[in-house]
Amino acid sequence: xxxxxxxxxxxxxxxxxxxxxxxxxxxxxxxxxxxxxxxxxxxxxxxxxxxxxxxxxxxxxxxxxxxxxxxxxxxxxxxxxxxxxxxxxxxxxxxxxxxxxxxxxxxxxxxxxxxxxxxxxxxxxxxxxxxxxxxxxxxxxxxxxxxxxxxxxxxxxxxxxxxxxxxxxxxxxxxxxxxxxxxxxxxxxxxxxxxxxxxxxxxxxxxxxxxxxxxxxxxxxxxxxxxxxxxxxxxxxxxxxxxxxxxxxxxxxxxxxxxxxxxxxxxxxxxxxxxxxxxxxxxxxxxxxxxxxxxxxxxxxxxxxxxxxxxxxxxxxxxxxxxxxxxxxxxxxxxxxxxxxxxxxxxxxxxxxxxxxxxxxxxxxxxxxxxxxxxxxxxxxxxxxxxxxxxxxxxxxxxxxxxxxxxxxxxxxxxxxxxxxxxxxxxxxxxxxxxxxxxxxxxxxxxxxxxxxxxxxxxxxxxxxxxxxxxxxxxxxxxxxxxxxxxxxxxxxxxxxxxxxxxxxxxxxxxxxxxxxxxxxxxxxxxxxxxxxxxxxxxxxxxxxxxxxxxxxxxxxxxxxxxxxxxxxxxxxxxxxxxxxxxxxxxxxxxxxxxxxxxxxxxxxxxxxxxxxxxxxxxxxxxxxxxxxxxxxxxxxxxxxxxxxxxxxxxxxxxxxxxxxxxxxxxxxxxxxxxxxxxxxxxxxxxxxxxxxxxxxxxxxxxxxxxxxxxxxxxxxxxxxxxxxxxxxxxxxxxxxxxxxxxxxxxxxxxxxxxxxxxxxxxxxxxxxxxxxxxxxxxxxxxxxxxxxxxxxxxxxxxxxxxxxxxxxxxxxxxxxxxxxxxxxxxxxxxxxxxxxxxxxxxxxxxxxxxxxxxxxxxxxxxxxxxxxxxxxxxxxxxxxxxxxxxxxxxxxxxxxxxxxxxxxxxxxxxxxxxxxxxxxxxxxxxxxxxxxxxxxxxxxxxxxxxxxxxxxxxxxxxxxxxxxxxxxxxxxxxxxxxxxxxxxxxx
Numbered sequence: 001x002x003x004x005x006x007x008x009x010x011x012x013x014x015x016x017x018x019x020x021x022x023x024x025x026x027x028x029x030x031x032x033x034x035x036x037x038x039x040x041x042x043x044x045x046x047x048x049x050x051x052x053x054x055x056x057x058x059x060x061x062x063x064x065x066x067x068x069x070x071x072x073x074x075x076x077x078x079x080x081x082x083x084x085x086x087x088x089x090x091x092x093x094x095x096x097x098x099x100x101x102x103x104x105x106x107x108x109x110x111x112x113x114x115x116x117x118x119x120x121x122x123x124x125x126x127x128x129x130x131x132x133x134x135x136x137x138x139x140x141x142x143x144x145x146x147x148x149x150x151x152x153x154x155x156x157x158x159x160x161x162x163x164x165x166x167x168x169x170x171x172x173x174x175x176x177x178x179x180x181x182x183x184x185x186x187x188x189x190x191x192x193x194x195x196x197x198x199x200x201x202x203x204x205x206x207x208x209x210x211x212x213x214x215x216x217x218x219x220x221x222x223x224x225x226x227x228x229x230x231x232x233x234x235x236x237x238x239x240x241x242x243x244x245x246x247x248x249x250x251x252x253x254x255x256x257x258x259x260x261x262x263x264x265x266x267x268x269x270x271x272x273x274x275x276x277x278x279x280x281x282x283x284x285x286x287x288x289x290x291x292x293x294x295x296x297x298x299x300x301x302x303x304x305x306x307x308x309x310x311x312x313x314x315x316x317x318x319x320x321x322x323x324x325x326x327x328x329x330x331x332x333x334x335x336x337x338x339x340x341x342x343x344x345x346x347x348x349x350x351x352x353x354x355x356x357x358x359x360x361x362x363x364x365x366x367x368x369x370x371x372x373x374x375x376x377x378x379x380x381x382x383x384x385x386x387x388x389x390x391x392x393x394x395x396x397x398x399x400x401x402x403x404x405x406x407x408x409x410x411x412x413x414x415x416x417x418x419x420x421x422x423x424x425x426x427x428x429x430x431x432x433x434x435x436x437x438x439x440x441x442x443x444x445x446x447x448x449x450x451x452x453x454x455x456x457x458x459x460x461x462x463x464x465x466x467x468x469x470x471x472x473x474x475x476x477x478x479x480x481x482x483x484x485x486x487x488x489x490x491x492x493x494x495x496x497x498x499x500x501x502x503x504x505x506x507x508x509x510x511x512x513x514x515x516x517x518x519x520x521x522x523x524x525x526x527x528x529x530x531x532x533x534x535x536x537x538x539x540x541x542x543x544x545x546x547x548x549x550x551x552x553x554x555x556x557x558x559x560x561x562x563x564x565x566x567x568x569x570x571x572x573x574x575x576x577x578x579x580x581x582x583x584x585x586x587x588x589x590x591x592x593x594x595x596x597x598x599x600x601x602x603x604x605x606x607x608x609x610x611x612x613x614x615x616x617x618x619x620x621x622x623x624x625x626x627x628x629x630x631x632x633x634x635x636x637x638x639x640x641x642x643x644x645x646x647x648x649x650x651x652x653x654x655x656x657x658x659x660x661x662x663x664x665x666x667x668x669x670x671x672x673x674x675x676x677x678x679x680x681x682x683x684x685x686x687x688x689x690x691x692x693x694x695x696x697x698x699x700x701x702x703x704x705x706x707x708x709x710x711x712x713x714x715x716x717x718x719x720x721x722x723x724x725x726x727x728x729x730x731x732x733x734x735x736x737x738x739x740x741x742x743x744x745x746x747x748x749x750x751x752x753x754x755x756x757x758x759x760x761x762x763x764x765x766x767x768x769x770x771x772x773x774x775x776x777x778x779x780x781x782x783x784x785x786x787x788x789x790x791x792x793x794x795x796x797x798x799x800x801x802x803x804x805x806x807x808x809x810x811x812x813x814x815x816x817x818x819x820x821x822x823x824x825x826x827x828x829x830x831x832x833x834x835x836x837x838x839x840x841x842x843x844x845x846x847x848x849x850x851x852x853x854x855x856x857x858x859x860x861x862x863x864x865x866x867x868x869x870x871x872x873x874x875x876x877x878x879x880x881x882x883x884x885x886x887x888x889x890x891x892x893x894x895x896x897x898x899x900x901x902x903x904x905x906x907x908x909x910x911x912x913x914x915x916x917x918x919x920x921x922x923x924x925x926x927x928x929x930x931x932x933x934x935x936x937x938x939x940x941x942x943x944x945x946x947x948x949x950x951x952x953x954x955x956x957x958x959x960x961x962x963x964x965x966x967x968x969x970x971x972x973x974x975x976x977x978x979x980x981x982x983x984x985x986x987x988x
Contacts, residue, residue: 005061007035007102008163009089010079012072016093017047019206024055024062026096031103035061037091038079042067048093073172073180080163080171088163090156090181097157098202105160108196116193117161119154122203130312134201135303141197144189145241149230149248150259152182158203161188170236178215179222186230192241207307216267216278223263231256254288261286265297266304272327273308281333289338291346291892291929298351301327313358317365317372320355327351328368342895345369349391349894349931353407356393369897377403377427380419385410390898391933396427403427409898409933411479418476422936480902480940487907491914515605519582523562526588529622531564534724539653539700540565542693542720543621546702547572548649553616556643558606559623563589569619570596577612579604607636611643618644621653621700625671630680633672637684644705650687652677655698663738665696668839670744674699689715695722697734732839741792747813754953755801756984757817759924759965760842762824763831768862775970778830783974788816788981789838797843797882798922801954801963802945808956814985817954818842819947819965821886821924822855823873825866832876845886845924846873848911857890857926870915877916884922885909885943892929901933905941921945924965935961953984 009027013020027037039052041064055062067078076090087109091097105118112118121136137153139146147153169187172180189195231247234240248256261284268279287297305327306312311319328348335344352370359365365372370391373383377398392414396404404426424432472478522528530536543565552573560566560578562585570576576599580586583603590601604611606620607627618640627633640650656666657673666673678701682689686706692715693700706712726734761774763781776784793814801817803809818835820827823846835842850856852869868876873883887893888904888911896904905923912920921944925934930948938946938961950964958964966980 004084004086005034005036006032006085006106007087007089007160008079008083008085009035009037009091010076010083011037011039011091011093012042012067012075012079013039013044013048013052013093014042014070014072014075015044015046015048017044017051019094020048020051023091023093023096024051026099026101027061027091028059029099031100032106033061035102036083036085037062038065038083039063040065040067040075040079042072042075043070069174071174071177073174073176077171077174080166083163085163087160088166089160092156094206094208095155095157096204098200098204101202102160104198104200104202108198109160112194112196114194115196116165116188116191117159118196118198119159120198120203121201122155122158122205123201124306124312125204125206126306126310126312127207127209128310130315131204132306132312136197136199136201138197138199140195143252144195145186145192145230145244146248146252148182148186148189150227150253151262152179152185152226154185155203155205156181157205159185165191165193168238176222176225178219179226182223183226183229186226187234187237190234190237190240190244192244207310209310216271220260220264220267220279220283224260227256227259227263230259255286257286258288262300266300268330269301269304269327270308272323272330273305273311275322275326277326277330281330281337284334285337287334287338289340289343291343291894291927294343294346294350294894297347298354301331301347301351302354313355314360317355317359317367318363320365320367324368342891345897346892346895352391353393353932361393361395375419375423377423377432380416380423382416382419383414385413396423398427398431403431407932408936409901411476411483411899411902413472413475415472415475415477477940479899483899483903484906484941487903487910490907491910494911515607516581519580520584523582523584523588527562529561530727530729531562533727533730535722535726535730536564538722538724539698540568542700543619543651543653544568544572546651546691546693546700548617548690548702548704554614554645555617555619556612556615558604558618558620560589560601561585563592565619565621566599567593567596570599573617574598576600577602579606581605606639607632611639613643614645614648615643616645616648617651618648619651621651622655624652624654624677625657625669625673630672630676633677633680634684637681637687640681641684641686641705646705646707647710648705649690650681650703650705651700652681652703653698653700654678656696658735658739658742661738662742665734665736665738667697667733668735668739668742669733688712691716691718693718693720695720697722697726728833728836731837734837735790736786737790739790739792741790741814743792743794743813746792750813751810752985752987753810754955754984754987755796755804755811755815755817756981757801757819757947757954757963757965758981759947759967760818760820760831761822762826762865762970763834764824764826764865767865768858770861771858773969773971776968777970778834780970780974781831782834784968784977785834785838785840787974787978788840793840795835795840795842797841798884798945799882802921802960805954805956805958805960810956816840816981819924820844821926822847822865822890823851823868823883823886824855825868825872828868828872828876832879832881835881836879841880841882843882843884843922844868844873844876845884845922846908846912847886847888847890847926848908849888850890851911851915855890873912873915877918882918883912883916884920884924885912886924887926890926892927893925893934894929894931898933898937902937902941905938905943909942923947925949930962935959 011023039062041049041052052064056064065078067075069075108118109115119140121134123134124132137147140153165188173183176183233246264279264283265287271278305316309319309323331344331348335341348369352367356365356370356372359372361372361374366386368388370393371389372393374395374397377396390410392410393407395402396406406422406426555573555576557566557576557578560580566578566589578589578599579602586601586603593599624633644650654674654677656675657669657671658666659671660673660675678699681687681703687703688706689701690704691702763776763778765777767775793816796815796817804811818840820842823844827844850867852867854864854866856864858864877883885908888908893901909920923938923943924947928949946961947965948962952964954963968977
């Protein structure tokens, strides 16, 4: 019985005299020798039969058959019928495989005994011998059938397949002129068995000008048949996997029409490569227009372009003149079909980027929108823009070497000084030191030696040209100046009246050794603590409730401030002496209480001055925090005791402060608080606590000076809720439930190289389900902000972040930059009150053309969310919120022309500055989409800091114009948030 080989290789050959020997020789080179080759001569009329005979004569592993099917499918089926091996391979007569092909493929199959096939990567070979990059589909190993239902993901000869499975499927479909291999792989995958991948380019496919794969009309017709079969039950497969019995599932990778559109795109691009157009652009309608698909569309187009033009990627830009026109027209048509020209432009930019990235720019490459050039760093020349060009991709060259690759959006002529400025920004100064004089074109360059700092020379050179370049209306900067003027006029003439933002509340005065000056500075602003608030009034009421029973004679009020409590206390006592260290406060108190005859007023510093004696009651509230230390407090409590008559009362109201007990709710002040004050008073000889009203935030105590015969009894302790609303000025200093770390402590003890920049969008209970990821409930957001506050974080703005990174200064303490994209009204309604209550701020990036309108970019997901109007922006800016640009229209910037991009950057910045009264220097990219034009154009339009698509914390090594952020998702838990932020803390 004849030996059955391990592998049978079927080689169809029709008039293949030029290539057949190369194909058969690769089999002789194989490291594995247990194979047979069945060469099927398909009605050849050249020397093919003679070549076959020579191999058969010299090596018994070669066998031959004759066929007259005139099709590769029929010839392969003939070979299958006589094949004896366990595994089959199909090798066309103009292709070949690596010498290790069989060994590596069989090894993969041995490691996966349940596999029905093994496949590898492949490379095309152009007629000039150039090789394309390797390609391989990882998806085949993950979901073979869903992949093959949509595309032919494997070359014919990049596969070893089980022979019995192929025989059971009936072999290749001879009714198909093309795509017959795709059809067979699809049926094989329908069985639901495993495919294993060998991730190496072991197969080589020769591209011929006469190949059927260049017949796009036939290819598209056959592909439509194969795809339709993939999305339905296939009666040719007797025992399909149950999950795939009815064909592919659209949710697993797109519909049949979309799959056909992708194939049509490849063929349309292949046509363009030949300088022709045979595919109706309407066949591309089902292609996805979303920005995330732009690169994939460009990749498929380039793949088709390579076959059509017989070029490898490195040659395509140089050959643009052959196919650039038809290809650009195709992309424009695609944008029209989508009714989205910006999406078409995005594809164009992406495609041109990929072509130029592969090119050496040995000569200028003029594409549709991009000019690729080399620039001599030592002698840059002005570049006038060809029509339609708005982007430059340049290699900066020195001594024949590439010093840097730059790409930037350009509006007009790039002058010599423009190049000088750009070069000095991107080429290290030490590399330029020996060419500074030549570049500047002057003889006044410092001559201190090779180590001389050249940066100032370049800066001066750029400044010398500034006026000249801006006066040239056709230059880049001249065009930019025109756009600036247009944006300024638009802002000036807008219907929105120009009003200054609200002035933030006066900040607390700086500490000073002069107590009188210190307190007078407080009262320079009337009512500095909002004494009339419901919270303060509730506290006053409870102080009145704790007054001793019976008539009260002589009363001393210390630190009466502006007399708000004085007026309420006076009717309850016989005579009231109201005092304060500030003469300003006393005059206001006198005016407020002028109709109360039993009050006398006086300026008194209770810490330094003598107190009047024999008082029946002394009231001293909300001021003892300001004493220097507990030793001074102990000294002064003795004064209070001595100023009381025996049996007299001392009433005090003070808030709980975290410094006394960090584990309970309290105010985050760097002072002692109610607990320490009460303990000190209780420890003062002659004083005893009689009654205390205690809330979560403060306690009100009444002490009594003991008489010689007094009996000390247990104090009466009442616990009371706080019913009054707590205004923001008070709330922002409270940490509810205590703190795990205090800001002042971490500021003393911690420095770090990284900082979390948190990215939010919407804070609301309601909204479209499709946008749940971008929406936090107010409760969830409140929990996150409370956690930040309780763990010692302080909020910074982008300008502070910029300063630290620019100067490479480590971040002190635990800073966090909280950002919001879009500027939703729910930021003002829900997020901002929560931020203020936690003594945090945020930076909101506005879509300025839509301020006061709705987020129309989300309309396809449901009712669009309301955006803040200019008045709200102005109010929040006055309250301490910060604002930056999210561009003017929320269009993704990679679909904007350079002129439109610059215009949006300019007018967005100017409108925000009008509304806030502050410089605007920060931006975020809509949809987190950036391209290489953005950074430089943004700087030229006045921005210094930008946030792009990268995820993670910002650090001192980041590019200021492309900083990362950490998206905080609405579908994640508080534990996830904590873990994310703590991960940044751990790396200092």
